[in-house]
Amino acid sequence: MDEHAPADHPTKTRIKPGQYVIISLRRMIAEGRLKPGERIGEVATAEALGVSRMPVRTALRTLETEGLVVRLGARGYAARAITASEIHGAIEVRGVLEGLAAHRLARRGLTASEEREFRTCLSQGEAIFADGAFGNGALDLFYTYNLAFHALLVDASGNPSIGAALTRNNQLPFASAAALALDWSDRPSEYEHLLSAHRDHCNVVDAIARRDDDAAERLMREHAWAAVRGEKVFERISASRPAG
Template sequence: MTRSAKPGQQVLVALRRLIADGTIKPGMRIGEIATAERLGVSRMPVRTALRALEHEGLVVKLGARGYTPRAVNAETIRGAIEVRGVLEGLAARHVAARHLQDEERVRLAQVLACGNAIFEKGHFVSEDLDRFYRYNLDFHELLLALSSNPSISLALERNNHLPFASAAALALDWDDLDAEYVHLRHAHEEHMAVFDAICAGNAVLAERLMRDHARAAISNGRIFKGLRV
C-alpha cells in the first residue's frame, strides 16, 4: 500500500478493489493473516475492514476459516436494482406528495439543467460521459435528500456497494458514443418526467416513473457485459 492515508481506510478500499476487479474471486478464502501481510499492515485494520464488508454484504463468513466474496450473478444484481427502484420510487413519491419549497424545486431544476446542457448539442464527446455520470449521481442523491426519510438512504447503502447495483453504475461504453447518447438521453428524459410529476404533485405517477427508470437499467442488458457470470 503506497497510499499515505489511514491504514483502516486503505485496507477497506484495497479490499473493495481486489474484490471488484476479480483478483479475489468468490470461493477464494480471505484470511486475516494473509491479507494483512499482502497489504503490509497489522491484522487489526484487516479485521475491522472485513467486519465492515460483511455488514455491507460484499463478503460472507466461512465459519472459522475467514471470509469469501459474496457470489454475485446477474440474478442478484437484477434483484438489487429492483430494490433500488422501489426505494427510489418511494423517495419520489414522498417528494411529490409534500409540496416542495421554491428553493428546493429550483435546486432540482438546476440539476436537470446540467443534464440538458449535456445533450443540447446533439451528440457526445468523451468528456460528456463524465459529465453525465456526475449529473446522474446528483439527481439521484438530491431526490433522496429531498425525500425527508433518512431510512431510505440507509437501506440503499448496502445495495449501492454491490457492483452494478447503484445508480452510479452505468456501465458506460466508451467506444460507442452515439449509442450511449441515445441511451443516456432516454434516461435523462425519464428524470425530467419524474420532475414534472413531482411539480404536478402526482405522487403515484412519480413513483411509477422512478421504478420504471430502474427497470430500464435492468432490461438494458449491456449492464452485465463486464460481469463474469
C-alpha cells in the same frame, strides 16, 4: 478517481488505507479476481495490498455487513458468489426505495427552493447533452450530475431511512445509481442510454411538479433499470463468475 493498481503506489498515498482496502476488495470481488468461495485471509490480503492487518480487518467486517463476504467460522472470510439474480434484486429494491422518495415528494409537493434545486440540477444535465459531443470530461460530468440528482431526490424526500437503506443496498456492483456512468465508462458509444436516463429524470420531476404521486413512483421504479438496459451487463457478470 482511484487508480486500480493495488501495490503500485509508493509509500505516500493521499487516500486513506481504510477506504483504499474497502474499494480494492469491492473491485476484486466485482471483477471476479476473488472467486466465489475463495478464502480471504487477513494477513494475505494485508500483504497483497501493502497495508497492515488493521484496515483489512475493519474492511472485512464492513463487507460482511454489506453481504459481499461471508464468515467461514474461525477460518476467516470468503468471497460470496454474486449472481445476476441478486443484482436484479438489488436494482429492484433501489427502484422501490427511490420510488417511495418520488412518491413522498409528489404527495407533499415541492417547496420553492426545492423546485429551484431540481431545475438547476436538471439544467446541468441538459448542458451536458446540449454540447452534442461526449468526451471523457462529459462522462465525468454526467457521473456527478446523476449522483447529484439521486441524492437530491432522496434527501428532499425527508425520510432518512430511504437513504440509509439505499446506502447499504448500493454496495453491490451495478446496483447503485452510480453504475450508470461508472460501469459503462469503457463504452463512450452508450450516448443514448445516458440521454434516456436524463429524460427519465426530467419526467420524474415533471410528475412530481404536477403532484402525480403514482406516476412519479412508477417512473422512478422503471428508471432504476436504466443502468442495465441492453442486458450486456449480466453477460459480463455471469462470465466473470464460475459456478455458484
